[in-house]
Amino acid sequence: MTATVYGYWRSSATWRVRLALLLKGIPFKVIPVHLVHNEQLGTDHLKRNPMGQVPAVHIDGQMLTQSVAIMEYLEETRPNPALLPTDPTGRASVRQAVEVINSGIQPLQNLATLRRLQSEYGVERPHWKPWAAHYIHNGFQALEALVAPNAGKYLWKDKITFADICLTPQVYNAHRFGVDMNDFPTLNRTAISAGELHEFRAAHPDQQPDAQR
């Protein structure tokens, strides 16, 4: 059973879903939805995802949206390999890290939000960077404090979890927006470790069919 990912090479949420599918060994094909050309707001894509966001994933005969909901679904239907710890405290710790990124950082610095600063208040592109960098820097400062006690090779001990899946695209954006990852030694170290895994190499935006260099 092959899944279909409607997404964009550089989208953080699409990247998370690619990682989850690859780590669980679920075959999938990718149908690009070009964010810069606003294809996510076209009639075809709004049928897949009324939020006008990527990704939308067709799997098990249904269309799913929202990357965190998709990861939880994959974990429940394909439990091996597990991407959450087994104990509730460990799971809470991982989901806490996920939400710091998913609700505390990513929405505030994504392309749609930056574009809206321009359309609503006339903030031009050269002035987007401090807005975005602020959320990444402050969020990573908090995340570093939250994860440091439990981190091992990865964010949660030596196991790859949802937390590493969410961290990786956010670190990519940190570099784009000029945030110095040396300020966050645990995040930096674990993201580099995760990046060496073949699934993380395969999920990288540059490896996607719609990548533009």
Added chain:
Amino acid sequence: MTATVYGYWRSSATWRVRLALLLKGIPFKVIPVHLVHNEQLGTDHLKRNPMGQVPAVHIDGQMLTQSVAIMEYLEETRPNPALLPTDPTGRASVRQAVEVINSGIQPLQNLATLRRLQSEYGVERPHWKPWAAHYIHNGFQALEALVAPNAGKYLWKDKITFADICLTPQVYNAHRFGVDMNDFPTLNRTAISAGELHEFRAAHPDQQPDAQR
């Protein structure tokens, strides 16, 4: 075993956690953290939650943050009454609704973000409303389409779930920012139904010890 909620009467995320605790019958006490006075950024609270947000919840000998992670923890450790459906597709549908609100609407219209529009770009308070109303309106439009096929008395059939818990505070903000709930008949109807439950009445901001009228 009594939980302690460090939160703010009007905070959406605090409200979600109050609802989850009340619905599961877990006793808790509330320690107010005053957002308008920036107590969330004080040393005491940053120890509880390095993100400088509310709520932080002390339960089972540990401090938890991030409302969605807390709800998932409560569901795993106190499964009855269940606040998620039992089947993976139903659970994905509820979590999708949760994330539309939790990552797609709430962070973009909360007090911290509106204040930052002012500090970063000089957007004064009278100009906040269209920014906030846009995210609520667009998010609710998508949510209405996503939930309508499965809605019953509540957002997911006739069962109270995480989705209703997240919807209720967001509807309160919709009213504050002048969004017309008649545009979203399913959301409006189910939020009113949920609001009639005694747990929802007890969790309302106006019933909190730190409420200001």
